[in-house]
Amino acid sequence: MLTNLKDSKVTIYDVASEANVSLATVSRVLNYPEKVKPETRERVLEAINRLGYRPNAIARGLASRKSTTVALIVPDVSRASVAEMINGVTDIARKYDYTVILKVTNAEQAIEDDVWQEVYASQVDGIIYLNDELTEQNIEQIRKSDVPVVLCNTTDENNVVPSVSIDFEAAFYNGTKSFIEKGRKDILLVSTRSAFSVNALKERGYVKAIEEAGLKSNIVRTSGRLAVNYPFFQEYFKDNHPEVVIAVRDSIGASLINAVSDLGIKIPEELEVLGFQNTKISKMSRPTLSTIDNPIYDIGAVSMRLLTKLMNDEEEVENVNVILPHDIIWRNSTK
Numbered sequence: 001m002l003t004n005l006k007d008s009k010v011t012i013y014d015v016a017s018e019a020n021v022s023l024a025t026v027s028r029v030l031n032y033p034e035k036v037k038p039e040t041r042e043r044v045l046e047a048i049n050r051l052g053y054r055p056n057a058i059a060r061g062l063a064s065r066k067s068t069t070v071a072l073i074v075p076d077v078s079r080a081s082v083a084e085m086i087n088g089v090t091d092i093a094r095k096y097d098y099t100v101i102l103k104v105t106n107a108e109q110a111i112e113d114d115v116w117q118e119v120y121a122s123q124v125d126g127i128i129y130l131n132d133e134l135t136e137q138n139i140e141q142i143r144k145s146d147v148p149v150v151l152c153n154t155t156d157e158n159n160v161v162p163s164v165s166i167d168f169e170a171a172f173y174n175g176t177k178s179f180i181e182k183g184r185k186d187i188l189l190v191s192t193r194s195a196f197s198v199n200a201l202k203e204r205g206y207v208k209a210i211e212e213a214g215l216k217s218n219i220v221r222t223s224g225r226l227a228v229n230y231p232f233f234q235e236y237f238k239d240n241h242p243e244v245v246i247a248v249r250d251s252i253g254a255s256l257i258n259a260v261s262d263l264g265i266k267i268p269e270e271l272e273v274l275g276f277q278n279t280k281i282s283k284m285s286r287p288t289l290s291t292i293d294n295p296i297y298d299i300g301a302v303s304m305r306l307l308t309k310l311m312n313d314e315e316e317v318e319n320v321n322v323i324l325p326h327d328i329i330w331r332n333s334t335k
Contacts, residue, residue, distance in 0.1 A: 010053045012121050019047035027120045028146050069099045070307065071124040073115065075131050077104055080251070080279035081296050085130055085153060088300025096308050098125075105131065116141050126307045128152050130300075132196035148310035152303040153296070154198050155321065162310060162320035164303040168198050171292050171326045172205030172246070175274055178328060179244045180213045182335075184272070188242040190252055193221045199248050202276070206246065218242065226255050233259035243272065244334075250275040254285040257333060273333040287332035295324050 016026050021044060028036050029044040036044070047053075072089055074082055086102075093100045101122055105115060119127060127145065129138075130152040142149045142161050151163035172189075179187055189206045191199050203219060210217040220236065222229040229252060237260050247253035253275030257267055265271050267287055275282050275291040282289035302322055309317045 010051045012053070012123075014051055015044065015047050015053050016121075018051060019044045022117060027123050030123055068097060069101055069122065069124045070304070071101045071103055071119045071122060071127045073103045073105060073119065073127065073129050073131060075105055077102075080281055081153075081249075081277045081294070082130065084279065084296045085300035085303075088297040088302075089128060089130075089152070089304045092301045092304035092308070096304075098304075098308070116145075120146070126150070126311045128303050128307060129154070130303075132198050133194070134197045148307055150303050150307045150310070153294075153299050159321045162306060164299050164306060164322045164324065165198075166294055166299075166324050166326040168201035169205035169208070171276070171294070172202040173209045174205075174326075175246055175276075175292050175328060176206045176209035177213075179246075179272070179274075180209060180215070184243045185215055186242045187215070187218070187244040187246065188240075189217070189219045190245055190247045190256065191219055191221045192248060192252075193223055202248050222252070224249060224252060226251075229255050230259050234263060237263055237265060241271075244274070245271065246274045246276075248276055250277045250279045250281045250285075250289060250291055253289050253291070253333070254281050257285055257287070257289065267333055268335050272335060274328075275333075278329055282329070282331065285333070290331045290334040291329050293327040293329050295326070298324055 012026050016022060019026070021040060025036065025040060026044055029041050033041055070093060072086065074086065077083060077086070090100050101119075101124065103115065103119055124147060126147050127149045129142070129149060132154060134151065134154050134156060139156050139161060149161060151161050151165070153165050155161075155163040155165045176187060176189075187206075187210065189203065191203055206219070207217050222232045233256050245253070245256060247256060253273050257273055260271060261267060267273060273289060275289045276294060277296060278291045278293040279296070282291040302324065306317070306320065306322060310320070
């Protein structure tokens with residue numbers, strides 16, 4: 001038992017250990033005590049008093065029990081799309097005087113239970129989940145959340161969790177069909193080796209358009225990392241010569257352009273390339289990359305605005321599953 005920590009800096013971890021409960025339970029006692037069993041709540045409060053624990057959130061305002069803090073769970077922040085969505089989130093958070101805590105996870109994995117425990121322990125008022133991967137386990141974690149959660153740039157197929165995104169399936173259906181209507185028959189889709197849930201929707205849209213036209217679908221998967229996909233593309237295009245490549249990310253599309261150009265394949269004369277997201281990478285590639293426009297800044301901003309409504313129980317929240325429009329930006333990588 002910890003009994004003499006009042007003269008040192010006591011943390012929420014100390015309280016959880018003293019009361020023999022999880023970090024999430026301590027956070028709920030501090031923010032939503034009515035949702036905790038009386039006997040558990042009493043045990044946690046006794047541990048807090050014994051240790052002299054005084055979290056900053058309580059010092060800022062016991063009456064409202066609001067920390068005015070939002071957690072943003074994100075994958076690798078080096079992605080151009082992630083950085084732009086974070087800008088959208090933080091601009092709206094600043095407007096409503098919310099502080100954003102950034103929790104960076106492994107870009108190749110779903111969010112594990114310990115990540116949620118850490119976020120809950122931060123005593124946040126709401127959570128924005130910005131990640132390509134969404135599993136049934138994640139949805140179950142979100143359902144158990146004591147605070148509102150909004151999915152940013154992803155969605156669960158049953159629309160159980162509030163979300164803001166585009167219609168990924170429709171976007172890739174439309175992108176693929178636009179080439180079919182131009183007479184292209186050999187259309188390759190480049191997806192990722194990691195089975196991200198949003199990429200499964202993109203693949204579904206591509207396959208739907210291909211099958212409607214009576215064509216043969218062709219999907220290859222590679223890494224989002226340049227060190228892996230560049231040699232992969234160089235090897236693949238030595239023996240394969242599609243008319244069109246559609247990539248699930250701009251970064252993959254730009255990497256492909258570099259790899260095939262070094263093989264002497266002319267873009268767009270011999271191969272047309274379409275990316276996805278309309279990030280700054282699409283404008284920096286040479287030739288510039290045609291791309292499906294995913295309004296990433298707006299997705300971040302709308303996600304944060306939706307979360308503010310849910311946190312404050314605003315009555316005008318009619319649609320908690322927001323679908324923003326997409327478009328195709330034609331540049332020099334296509335004819």
